[in-house]
Amino acid sequence: PPTSALVEELNRVSAENKKLSEMLTLMCDNYNVLRKQLV
């Protein structure tokens, strides 16, 4: 594949990774808050 297509795909996947990472951080925060409520 051409380099430009690879770079484009890499950018797309890494942007998706960033979103996933943010969502994970948010869910972890929420989980820990909920856990403290129960403890």
Add this chain to the structure above:
Amino acid sequence: MDYDPNTNPFDLHFSGKLPKKEVSDSSSADVKPKWLVKDDEVSLLQEELNRVNSENKKLTETLARVCEKYYALQDLLKELQSPEHVKFQNQKLTKKRKQDLDDFVSSPVGLSCGPTIEKITSEKATVSTAYFHTEKSDTSLTVKDGYQWRKYGQKITRDNPSPRAYFRCSFSPSCLVKKKVQRSAEDPSFVVATYEGTHNHPGQHASVSRTVKLDLVQGVLEPVEEKKERGTIQEVLVQQMASSLTKDPKFTAALAAAISGRFIEQSRT
């Protein structure tokens, strides 16, 4: 175990690992052909793409696991805060009292449509519960307790199909007493009124009582002034049994015969 996304092993800063164009001197540029450099770059890009894709997959899996745990925990919290659970806890606290009340309610001796059956004081001094006998067809949820009330809300609870009505004292805001009224889930022929607070004024019908006293001569019920801490469930039960007996012609006849026999006996001696 706390989840800390900062400790996840995924490295998202791939940009630093992207193939950089070497600032090479003229001699090294001459050594490597341009097409070969292009191949290396593509290879590195492909490798980086694979790595990021793999991270993506792991992140998705981790997120799914955390979400699953989060929702399980949320369900548990909801369950603990549900009215059923709170009710269960309350039932454990007042199990004996409720047992007494159930015994009373299931007794065949009772009032057909009495104003008030019993007052039960809960653990908190300011909260009390009263049971009112009512017709099953009556859906008004109004009870005659000697005070005037203003209805301010109604809702359906999950633990009971009948709606629960909320009232505040008509003297509000100077009197802050509130009550909620709902048909009993256990026995629909009763409505349960839960009072919060104590009135700072006399009731509209001060002579109307929450407790009832029997007039055995007339055999009817008449309201008397409420006495605090008077009348346990057993006491009311005894009174009602006596009331029932006075209405029984056989018992009355037997009693009259016994009394007249006693008189005759006394007149002989």
